[in-house]
Amino acid sequence: MRILLATPDYPPPPGGIQTVTTNLETGLEELGHDVEVFELNPSDRSWADIRIPKFQLVHDLFSRDNLFFRSEFKKSISKIKEFKPDLIHCLHIKNLPVLAAAKRLNIPTVTSIHALELENKSLAQKAYEYTSLVHSVSDFTITLSKLPSTQGVYKAPPSIDVSSYGNGNNTTSGDSLSLISIARMVDRKNLETVVRSVQSVYKQGLDCTLTIIGDGPNRSTIEKIASDLPYVDVLGWVSEEQKRKRLSESDAFVLTPRKIGYDVEGFGIVYIEAQASGTPVIGSNNGGIPEAVGDGGILVDDPLSQQELNSAIHQISNDNTREKYAKNAEARVSEFDIATVANLHVKNYHNII
Structure with missing residues (x-):
C-alpha cells in the first residue's frame, strides 16, 4: 500500500505524537509499504480562535471565515495528488484539512484519537464525519471520544522498538533504591507529589534516590523543592540513548x-518504555494508564495522596516484588513492539480499502 501519514508533530522535537508517528512510519516501511509523512503543523495558530465551520459540503471550507482551512486544504490536495496514496492516516484531529481534502479526492482515511484534543468537541465531530475509520490508542480514549454509534473504530496502542531497551540489573539487593521519572513538567504530570513522597520515605529511613528527566513550565518549582534534597536529581531532556540507559539502570519508574x-x-507510552527496560512501574489508576501498566507495576487510586504513593514506593522497594513485576512486564512488552502494532494497523487498513 501507499500510505500517507499526516501529523501536526514530527521530530526532532520530542513528544508523544512524534513517537507514535515515527514508530508507525518505521513499522509500515518494515512491512514493505510505501510511506510518506506529511507534517501540517498548526502550532503557530490558536485553535481556540479558529471557528469550526458548520458546513455540510467540503466546498464550504472556502468561505472567508475559514482562511486557515482553505490554505491547508489546498496544501493537502497538492500533497495527495503528488503522492497518490491508497490510504491516509491522520495522527491527530488537528489535521482536519487533510481529512477534508481526502474526502474531496475520495481517499479512505484513518484518524487517531488520544485524549486532550477531544475536549474540542466541534473539531472532533467534524473529523469523525470525514474519517472512514477511527484509531484509538486505548479503550479509555474510546469512552472519552463521544464517537457516533455508526463510526467504525479500532484500538492499537503506541509502539516502541522493544529490542532497543536493555534489560538492566534492576532487582539486585544491597544498594539504594533508584527511582526515575520522565515527563513534561506540567501540573497534570504531578511531579511535585512524587518529589514530596520520595522526601517522605527517605525521612522514614528508606535509602532511595530519584532522577527526574524532562522540562516544562513547572521545572523551577520542582527544582526549588528538590534544592535541599541531595538524593533528588532534576535533569532536562536527555538523548534517547541516555534515557534508555537511565531506565535500564533504575530499580523502578514512578x-x-x-x-x-x-x-x-x-x-x-513511557510506562511501556520502562517495562521494556526491565523496570517495574508505579502509575495512576486513571485514564489509559492502567492499560499501559497492566500487571507490570502498581497503580495508586489517588495520585495526590502522598500517603498512598509512599506505600507504593515501600512496596516496590522489596526485591521480590520488583522481580515479580519485571517478569510480568517481560511477558507483555512484545505486544507493543513496532512490528506487532504496525501489523494491527494494516489489518484494519484493509477493512476500508
Whole structure:
C-alpha cells in the first residue's frame, strides 16, 4: 500500500505524537509499504480562535471565515495528488484539512484519537464525519471520544522498538533504591507529589534516590523543592540513548499523573518504555494508564495522596516484588513492539480499502 501519514508533530522535537508517528512510519516501511509523512503543523495558530465551520459540503471550507482551512486544504490536495496514496492516516484531529481534502479526492482515511484534543468537541465531530475509520490508542480514549454509534473504530496502542531497551540489573539487593521519572513538567504530570513522597520515605529511613528527566513550565518549582534534597536529581531532556540507559539502570519508574477533565493520559507510552527496560512501574489508576501498566507495576487510586504513593514506593522497594513485576512486564512488552502494532494497523487498513 501507499500510505500517507499526516501529523501536526514530527521530530526532532520530542513528544508523544512524534513517537507514535515515527514508530508507525518505521513499522509500515518494515512491512514493505510505501510511506510518506506529511507534517501540517498548526502550532503557530490558536485553535481556540479558529471557528469550526458548520458546513455540510467540503466546498464550504472556502468561505472567508475559514482562511486557515482553505490554505491547508489546498496544501493537502497538492500533497495527495503528488503522492497518490491508497490510504491516509491522520495522527491527530488537528489535521482536519487533510481529512477534508481526502474526502474531496475520495481517499479512505484513518484518524487517531488520544485524549486532550477531544475536549474540542466541534473539531472532533467534524473529523469523525470525514474519517472512514477511527484509531484509538486505548479503550479509555474510546469512552472519552463521544464517537457516533455508526463510526467504525479500532484500538492499537503506541509502539516502541522493544529490542532497543536493555534489560538492566534492576532487582539486585544491597544498594539504594533508584527511582526515575520522565515527563513534561506540567501540573497534570504531578511531579511535585512524587518529589514530596520520595522526601517522605527517605525521612522514614528508606535509602532511595530519584532522577527526574524532562522540562516544562513547572521545572523551577520542582527544582526549588528538590534544592535541599541531595538524593533528588532534576535533569532536562536527555538523548534517547541516555534515557534508555537511565531506565535500564533504575530499580523502578514512578509517574502518577492527575486527571483534569480531558487533560489526562490517553495511554502512557513511557510506562511501556520502562517495562521494556526491565523496570517495574508505579502509575495512576486513571485514564489509559492502567492499560499501559497492566500487571507490570502498581497503580495508586489517588495520585495526590502522598500517603498512598509512599506505600507504593515501600512496596516496590522489596526485591521480590520488583522481580515479580519485571517478569510480568517481560511477558507483555512484545505486544507493543513496532512490528506487532504496525501489523494491527494494516489489518484494519484493509477493512476500508
